[in-house]
Amino acid sequence: MKKNKPDHDDRWQITFDAINDAICLMDIKNRFLKCNKTMSKLLGKPNNELVGKTCWKIVHGTSKPIKGCPIVRMRKTLKRETLVLKLKDRWVKVAVDPILNENKKLVGAVHIISDITEMKNAGEALKESEERYRALIENASDFIYMVDNKGRILSLNKSAVKLFGKEPRKVVGKSIFDFFPEEIAAHFLEAIKTVFNTGKGRISETKMIVKAKRMWISANLSPVRNRKGDVVAVMGITRDITEKKKSEQALKESEEKWSSLTENTDDIIMVVNSKGVVQYINKTTLPYHPKESIGKRIYDYVPKGQHNILRKSLGNVFKTGKPDSYEVSPNIPKIGTLYFYTKVVPVKHSKKVVNAILISTNITEQKKSEQALKENERRFQDVANNTLEWIWEVDTEGKYTYTNTMIEEILGYKPEEILKKHFYDFFHPKEREMLKKAAFEAFARKEPFRSFVNRNVHKNGNIVWLSTSGIPVLDDKGKLMGYRGADIDITKQKEAEQTLKKRAEELERFTKLAVGRELKMVELKYRIKELESKLKKR
Secondary structure (H helix, E strand, C coil), X not given: CCCCCCCHHHHXXXXXXXXXXXXXXXXXXXXXXXXXXXHHHHHCCCHHHHCCCEHHHHHHCCCCCCCCCHHHHHHHHCCCEEEEEEECCEEEEEEEEEEECCCCCEEEEEEEXXXXXXXXXXXXXXXXXXXXXXXXXXXXXXXXXXXXXXXXEEEECHHHHHHHCCCHHHCCCCEHHHCCCHHHHHHXXXXXXXXXXXXXXXXXEEEEEECCEEEEEEEEEEEEECCCCCXXXXXXXEEXXXXXXXXXXXXXXXXXXXXXXXXXXXCEEEEECCCCEEEEECCCCCCCCHHHHCCCEHXXXXXXXXXXXXXXXXXXXXHHCCCEEEEECCEECCCEECCEEEEEEEEEECCEEEEEEEEEEECHHHHHHHHHHHHHHHHHHHHHCCCCCEEEEECCCCEEEEECCHHHHHHCCCHHHHCCCEHHHHECCCCHHHHHHHHHHHHHHCCCEEEEEEEEEXXXXXXEEEEEEEEEEECCCCCEEEEEEEEEECHHHHHHHHHHHHHHHXXXXXXXHHHHHHHHHHHHHHHHXXXXXXXXXX
């Protein structure tokens, strides 16, 4: 016997319970009518204990809505309303969508809770990192600036602004020839161009005159590259080395900065020799203590299976004199496995590497976020590549940024071929401009669209009819980032419609022909009778 297929209600419930977000349907009085399994799990209550209760009663334990409740706001606006809040130890985003009847009257709502903890943590970590970087640059005592290959000043920090004695807007965009004597500026520009041409940093010492004051400066010029690796600017870190006393003072300030940096940073900073023996450490992770770590080898704190990672990175730094980095995952007692990203920076004396500075950043939360993201991406790919629909994404110009593998079966192109094209490239030439215009009008309105029927050309030249549906992708500020949607192949349906239309037209022609012949036969019989009548009279 064949196994009975699940009916519509069963399929709906299975899909409803499979959604990762916590979802409930609400009636007009804001009471839960039906909740999926994720919502029951999140709230720790079975579905029958949720039904008939309000959100604020179940989630917040209150008799009325909390401040900023999205349900209250939705009832006023009749549009989706959201609220981000902390629920126990997790951050969640609550979204409430109205359900309207044919008369645009509110009859219920959809209540959705999404866990955004990892995303929020990652955003806060990124913001903190950017603020630390900005504070470090802006508060550095060195003159830090960026210039292009023509010697024009692109940016500068507070110390550099103070050196010039002018407002930043009066310096940025100007040439170094506007501030220094031609001979000094020409020497400086030559050094800048050398960095652009070689892609290597350069340290030069030269005389400089600023505000009628002569000084010797040491300029450390480093290439700034774009994502392609091309040098697009040169960053300069310049220090005044005019007098030995100033050099000594600069050294003292450098030591103070080091102390301030290591004491206030969240990172673990160590100084080790070539054998990995710790000579200095600013802090440790409990239960370890900094004093206990001095004299021990860094290998004592990571699993044996990861010793080669440390040994190779440390060896490269002492051998080449260039910075290196590595990642390890030590198992900390009473805490568990933590992930650390460590930057290894050489410490040189007379051009020889004598020590190395290890700057270790705890990236455990980042790793968890990455693992969660990979898992979500894998799930999406599994679904996308096993559906019968062509799933795609395009940017604001209509260029494909994602496609699943169904494109090869529908239009004959491999996914990598599609990512170089725009959606309208496949429209039939006779209708391309008309369909392209209609699509971009929907883009301009940021509107979703459904069942957009369009004729396309297969890679082999055959005609393929598609039914396209899509929704806009917006950023946090409502700016359009592109569209996401799916196409269904309706070629057979269209061919059947055309065949049916053709047969109908043929039947109509046949009917007209048959009726015409019948009329002619009637007329002929009438004339024959007339002739027979005349002959009888004769």
